[in-house]
Amino acid sequence: MVREPVIYRLGHDFDLVTNIRRADVRSDVGWVVLELEGSDEEIQRGLDWVGNTGVRVDPIAGDVIEG
Template sequence: MASKRSVRVRLDYPLNRVAEPVVYHLVTEFRLVPNIRRAQIDSRVGGWIALELDGSEEDLEAAMNYLNDLGITVTPIDETEDWNV
């Protein structure tokens, strides 16, 4: 059985990806459970989402590769930072 874990990340979207259902694909294709904590999306400049993702090590790694392939920058959020946003 694959070990489950949780990661906190910020996803920075380029303008050409704002209208795509990226979080939906993280759920349906990679079996991740998202907890969106904060987001700002602007169809003129791009945007970002701060979220926690729960899933297996393998699914998380595959999802990070998928996001990178889309040109979405993935930045880990330090676990010690205040998460009450």
């Protein structure tokens, strides 16, 4: 999935704003700390879709910015 535009699709196919906070992407593996802005329902729809693509999703509660 490293070559797939997963973050682009989250912003394009769902009503979400994405913000890459941190990342380390290599040719064969990668990780991203991604901030998502949108309704709780739309965020859940996007996360469900990402999970179904085979991408591992680990929510990070300590890195949440509310405002």
